[in-house]
Amino acid sequence: MKRRSFFEKAGMLAGSVLVSSPILAGNKASGSVLKVAHITDVHIRPEENVPVRAIEWLEKVKQHQPDFFLNGGDTINDAAYQGVSRARTLEQWQAWDQFREKISDYDVFSCIGNHDPWWDVPSKEDEMYGKPYVVKRLGIPSPYYSFDKGNWHFIILDGNHEGISLGVEQMKWLENDLDSLAHGTPTLVMSHFPITSITNDLVGGQHKDHKELKDLFFKHKDKVKVCLSGHQHLLDRAWYNGVHYFCNGSLSGFWWGDGDEQSAGKQYYLETPPGYAILELFENGDVTNTYYPLP
């Protein structure tokens, strides 16, 4: 791909100059095979200059020269509440298109968030009803899917089933997907809702089927190394049975608002500033996850 080949060239030319300023360089830490940008909960909408503000921050993410983007869902502000009109849904997706256009030369692998599907539609036959339309607007193959990059495997989940879960069919698919991998294939799982989290006690939001997922990940402990999530707008990390669980705040912070009496700073949700994460994925399955607060 265009971006990748430029990156590879830049990497070959890197030398010691770039090592000293990693934010400007496409170079990676020694042994790292992939540099990935994780943005989540963009909650984009047309008013309050949100698209311009979001794109300004996106440019900061791009300075890291990631190999590709993971977008954790709640891409648009909200189409899921009662009474959201067709026009409102469309204008939010148009704002996303503006944002996405700025990274058109990157692959962006997205999750479906709870705020993304439009449910209050006059007819279920409408082409904009529910998840299929979100799949189309995000340019993803299906609500859940997997792919390979470098020597890593990536699994993108859809937790928008009863009580925040995968549902029977997707759980079966996930079991098969992990079974089909060669022993020791390092694997990253991205979900919108956290699978295991600290902040669930504060604000809820965790996968209801987290015990089943924990068992499955333990069965495949040679593979599953890291789980990414959003939804909380809070920065939290857990480590259990050899799996890192990174809940990487949100790009929108306090949904692009200034905050409330509980916000520790402007646009913070509780103590978490808006931001994004850069991950380095190593050949041996190690991972680093760094959260960059904004602005």
Ligand SMILES: [Zn+2]
């Ligand atoms: Zn959410």
